[in-house]
Amino acid sequence: MALPDGSREINGVYIGDLLSWVMGRAQMDNAWITIMSNVNVIAVASLADTSCVILAEGVEMTEDLVQTACEKDVNILRISQPAYETALLLSQLIS
Amino acid sequence: MKELSLNILDVAENSVKAGASCTQILLTEEGNLLTLEIVDNGCGMSEEVVRSVVDPFYTTRTTRKVGLGVPLLKLASEQTGGNFQIESVTEQDNPEEHGTHVTATFYTDHIDFTPLGDVTETLLTLIQGHPDRDFVFCHQRNGHVVELDTRELREVLEDVPLNSYDVMGWIGGNLEEQYDALSQADGHSGEE
Numbered sequence: 001m002a003l004p005d006g007s008r009e010i011n012g013v014y015i016g017d018l019l020s021w022v023m024g025r026a027q028m029d030n031a032w033i034t035i036m037s038n039v040n041v042i043a044v045a046s047l048a049d050t051s052c053v054i055l056a057e058g059v060e061m062t063e064d065l066v067q068t069a070c071e072k073d074v075n076i077l078r079i080s081q082p083a084y085e086t087a088l089l090l091s092q093l094i095s
Numbered sequence: 096m097k098e099l100s101l102n103i104l105d106v107a108e109n110s111v112k113a114g115a116s117c118t119q120i121l122l123t124e125e126g127n128l129l130t131l132e133i134v135d136n137g138c139g140m141s142e143e144v145v146r147s148v149v150d151p152f153y154t155t156r157t158t159r160k161v162g163l164g165v166p167l168l169k170l171a172s173e174q175t176g177g178n179f180q181i182e183s184v185t186e187q188d189n190p191e192e193h194g195t196h197v198t199a200t201f202y203t204d205h206i207d208f209t210p211l212g213d214v215t216e217t218l219l220t221l222i223q224g225h226p227d228r229d230f231v232f233c234h235q236r237n238g239h240v241v242e243l244d245t246r247e248l249r250e251v252l253e254d255v256p257l258n259s260y261d262v263m264g265w266i267g268g269n270l271e272e273q274y275d276a277l278s279q280a281d282g283h284s285g286e287e
Contacts, residue, residue: 020096020167040166043151047163072152 002066005073008051013090015083019044026050031090033083035059045074052076056083098212099131099201102171105164106133106197107221107230113137115194117229117246118221122214124236127204129211131172136194139185148181168199175205215270218243219263226258239280241273 014026015033019040026032026048033054034041042065045053052075055061061078069076079086096102103120110118115135123130140148147153149169154162169179177200186193201208218232222245229249234241243266245257255262 018097019170020101020163023163038170040151040163040170043163043166046152068152 001077002069003052003075003077004070005075008075010051010090010094012094013087014050015087023047033086035083037061037065039065039068041065042068042072042074042076045076046072054079054086056081056086096167096171096209099171099209100212100214100217102164102168102209103131103133103214104217104220106168107217109164110135110137110195111221111225111228113139113195115228117231119231119233120214120218121232122211122234124203124234127202128177129201129203131197131199131201133197134194135196136192139188139193139195140181140183141185145181145183149179165197168197171209172199172201174207175202177201215267215274218270219267222266223258223263226256234277236277237280239277241270241277243270 009029010031011029012027012031013033014022014030016022016025017034017036019036022032022034023044026044028049029051030048031052031054032045032048032050033056035056037055037059041053053069055076055078058078058080061076066076081089096105107118107120110133113135115137117136119132119134121130121132121134123132148162148165151163151166165181172179178198179200180198181195183195184193214232214234218230221230229245230243231246232241232243248257248262248266252262257263
């Protein structure tokens with residue numbers, strides 16, 4: 001987990017793995033759930049201004065990824081559950 | 096991108112932006128290996144810039160701080176087990192022969208292979224947007240070829256702009272015919 005901008009609020013959830021697709025569709029302040037974990041994810045999160053990236057299904061977070069996230073002020077978290085269960089958890093938290 | 100043709104469009108636009116008078120888009124299929132090459136005679140990039148263009152936080156745009164054309168093409172290639180490479184010679188280093196050569200390979204039988212999509216549309220978009228530049232396209236598969244060279248068209252057309260309605264229509268129709276012939280050849284080789 002890396003929360004360089006930990007004061008962000010979450011107002012909804014977006015789930016997707018095709019980065020170019022997410023880029024145009026994730027909304028500002030969404031939590032974005034994905035299983036992609038390359039550095040491009042940080043760029044897309046920064047571009048779409050999501051409140052955080054959540055790597056589902058326990059996807060590994062490389063040191064490089066965490067470092068870039070910190071540099072670019074992108075919050076990134078990891079969870080062992082799949083995307084659907086993660087979204088349900090978030091739904092309870094933000095409603 | 097849902098289609099490789101969109102990645103190609105994105106990266107070929109970089110060639111145009113680099114001042115290339117001619118940009119070649121080459122697709123070569125050998126069995127399950129697809130090689131994409133985008134070769135231009137633009138201003139080229141220094142070694143440092145070549146290293147940084149694969150970084151998604153590098154962009155020549157000033158309107159936003161992220162550029163994903165090259166990183167997404169690299170990702171599309173690597174997620175099929177393929178390779179991605181950029182070679183470039185700057186105009187300063189070699190005023191006679193400069194430009195950039197992007198090579199991406201794809202294993203088309205990998206489940207994460209992005210379909211090629213509508214390459215004809217990509218070419219038409221490039222020509223429409225940049226009628227003063229030249230584009231060479233060559234798609235080879237099983238010894239058959241689909242090709243387009245705007246330099247040849249320009250010679251025949253003389254003063255008629257490449258992006259005039261009739262010329263664009265002809266180019267689109269001609270590429271479609273060539274692709275139909277390519278698919279037919281695929282069918283025949285499958286029967287043998």
